[in-house]
Amino acid sequence: MKFFLSKKYDSVTSLVKACQQQDPRAQTVFYERYKAKMTGICRRYARTVAEADDIFQDAFVKIFNNINDLKEPEAVDGWVKVTVIRTAINYYNRTTKQQELQSSLDGVEWQVESDDYIRIIDQMNVRDLLDLINELPDKYRTVINLHLIDGYTHTEIGEMLSMSDATARSQFMRGRNLLMKKLELKGIVHHENF
Amino acid sequence: MKTSEDKLNEALRDVLKRKFDDYEEQPNANALERIRARVKPARTGRYWWFTGALVLLSVSGILLSRFVGESKTAFAVSEKADAHAATGAVPATPGDAKPAEEALSASKAPVHSAQSLSRKTIWKIPVSRSEKLVKSVFVKDLSGQPAAKVHRGQTGNTPGATVSRYEGLPPVNAGPGMVTAQGTDPFSDHLNTALAEEAPAQVDSAMAVMPLEELASMSLKEVPIPLHLRGVVTPAFKPAKVIVTNPARVAWLFNASALHSYQILTVPSSAAQDFQNFSFPTLFTARSMGYKISGGVERNGIQLQLHFSGFRQTYSYEIANNNYLVKPDDKGQYQTVRQGDRVEENRKFSMLGIGVSRQLRWGHSPVSRFYAAFGAEYSHDLNSSQSLGWISLGLGKQFAVTRHTAFSIGPYAEFSPVKVKGTENPFYYQPYRVGISAGLRFVRP
Incomplete structure (x- = not known):
């Protein structure tokens, strides 16, 4: 045998x-x-x-x-x-039901420099970062994963999610801004803990 | 020229890829068992062998039981058939055999004497032509088709037969080759042995003794796969068929419906003549079928469409004259019936109209949606220059055909709250239509 x-x-x-x-x-x-x-x-x-x-x-x-x-x-x-x-x-x-994704963050003024986000991410534990991504609404989370981590273009994402390129790009921008906002909060919390 | 947004995105991509490229986690410990339970089983040679054997056993068992059952029940059924033939051979009474013909002949004769009416009391119930036809067919069946013939035609499962087709067969447990509770026959032993041999092959502990060094040393390679290949061979996801309900865009609609027309007829009391014995089409008849073709646009669930429809209004009635007929009813009492001249109405409507409706869609499936639509329509008859108003209700389901096209189908009904006057009579006509509607919806995603 x-x-x-x-x-x-x-x-x-x-x-x-x-x-x-x-x-x-x-x-x-x-x-x-x-x-x-x-x-x-x-x-x-x-x-x-x-x-x-x-x-x-x-x-x-x-x-x-x-x-x-x-x-x-x-x-x-x-x-x-x-x-x-x-x-x-x-x-x-x-x-999942279609989520309300219109809570616009377009007008948000970023109080942290862009390099700081990179630094915050670098310092974060992978699991903490994963939790942060998991908190995003379904469509934002999907687009962030597809574009930033798995390297799909906006055109490909549009095909996969049955939306136009422009919609895919716009969803990505909103998702990214929401992620950055969460990162910012996370960074401040980390700072206060020290 | 890269903007600051692009630079930020690239920086984010770099850091996230760095973090997640080698990220691994262990799945649920029972995942493989659950996956195995859902994967389609392999069609091995052993599978086909067992399937063939099972089919052979089933077919031979059925043939055997039918053969034995027929040989045992044939005698009892023939006795039963003879008995029915004897009773069926008794000639029917003249009163039973003739009434159909008499009823038909009575409908042709407008006036009868009192004597002839009294002899045909049973069959002089005033019924419409179609009812008389049904009666005649029914009576003919009873008298001309003896029940014995039916019984002769049956073989094993005659309801009247009292002998079980299984009578005479050996008991189930005593049959040779049958799998008994004790499992002592050679076939079940062979089956059990085969299953026992097969079980270890599916045990996942095989991993413990399998050398995986060669594979473990091979890293996963994702980069060489060209982008255009991504997803091409992926099985279930078909974005080409995802239903698109983009309410903000203008969608083009095309619908066709097959509708059965019904009518509410109002006879005004002020009419100078007396009308009687109205006869309307049956519940479903080809004469009352009509069609409706619509085309238009939709935005934000509001549909604006042009409609063209055709249907017929058919019925008949009598204009009472001065001839009277005296005839008895079921209780033998004589009644006076006023005669009339029958008028057939067969009016064709060709309606051109415009309508507005609101469509609601719901559902979460990526390839289909349920819908409900209600609306109002104004239409003009091209033949008589009369107009009708309609309120409509449609329900159904939409299916994605392509990314741009959805096919919808479902029941549809419309009712006219407006009455139109007859062209050659004083009646008011109010139609309603029920049927099925199918359509296409084109929209850019």
Whole structure:
């Protein structure tokens, strides 16, 4: 029995092909390879840990059910990540009501220099920063994640969220300003604690 | 030339990417089991083998039970059929066999003598033409179709048969090859053994003995994937079909409806003539079907549309004359019936109108929405130069066809609070229409 279980997957391509054959051992190896990284992505896009778990599981079900659609096995890393991100977007399209996002922060005057935000972020613990992002409204959080962390352009974001480029850009600006406001408050709180 | 905003965004991107690029967390410990439970099972050779065996067993079981059941029930059914044939062969009484024909002939004769009326008392109930037709068909079925023929046509599941098709078969638990509670037959043993062998292959503890060094040393590579490939192969998300309800933009509408017309007819008491025996179309008839085509624009849920619709108004009535008919009723009492000249009304409406309506949409699905629309319409009949006002109500669901287009379908009803006067009679006509409406909505996202 041990002889059969010790099958090796010497490349990602062979692993993907084994998963396409629905080999349970390959699926386990596949899951182990991506679970930590993808959970981190889900935590960024989700509002709570429980929702992140839901998204993570939905995404992996989708991945295993549709892995035969992956024509280029060497592109699996990006495919898995994109599938997780899109599952997160779908999750909030499906489960949450449209939020009122019109609370304008356009006229806010920033009391802290822009370099200070970078410094505040640098000094912050990742989990604190994650909590801050999680507090943002769903659409702002999604756009901030897509544009600032995952590197999507406004055009791509517009396509993904079914909105125009201009709307995507405007949502990003509002989300970013809200994030900066929260960072500012966080920075002041940190300062007072010292 | 980069603005200060761009510089700030870049700085933010740098620092956030630095923070989150290597960010990892462990998922829920039970996540893999839950995922496995939801993943579609693999179609292995063993699966097909078991499926084939199961189908073969089921088919052979059904054939066997039918064969045995037929051979046992055939005798009892034939006895039953003979009995019905004997009773069915008794000739019907003349009074039972003729009334349909008599009723039809009676409708053709306008005047009858008192004697002939008294002999046909049962069948002289004044009914409309369609009702008489139904009666005649019903009577003919009873007399001409003996029940025995029906019973002969049935084989195993005749309601009248008293013999069970399972009678004579061995008890279920005693059958060879059946899986019993004790599981002593070789087939169930083989099944259990096969399942026991399959179980370890799905145990996740396989990871503990699998060498993962080769994969663990391979880092995740996301950068080489071109942007245009992102999401192309992603399965479920299809932004091309997301429904767009952008209320601020002007949307173009096109609707088509199939509507059944009904009518409220008012006969004024001041009319100089006496009208009687009105006959209206049945609840559903092709003569009363009409259509409606609409096109227009929508913004902020307010719809302005042009409508073109066509429908018919059909009914008949009698203008009373001075001929009277004396005939008995069910209780044998004689009644005097005034005769009349029948007039058929078949009026066609071709309405051109304009309407305003308010549409409300709700729902959270990215590909569909429920809607309700209510509105008012003013329309003009191109044939008679008369006008009608309508109030309408529509319900239904909208589905995304593309990002720009939504298809809607649902029930639709409209009612005219305005009455129009008949062209060749003094009646007032008030229509209402019920049907189904389907439409397309085009809007830029």
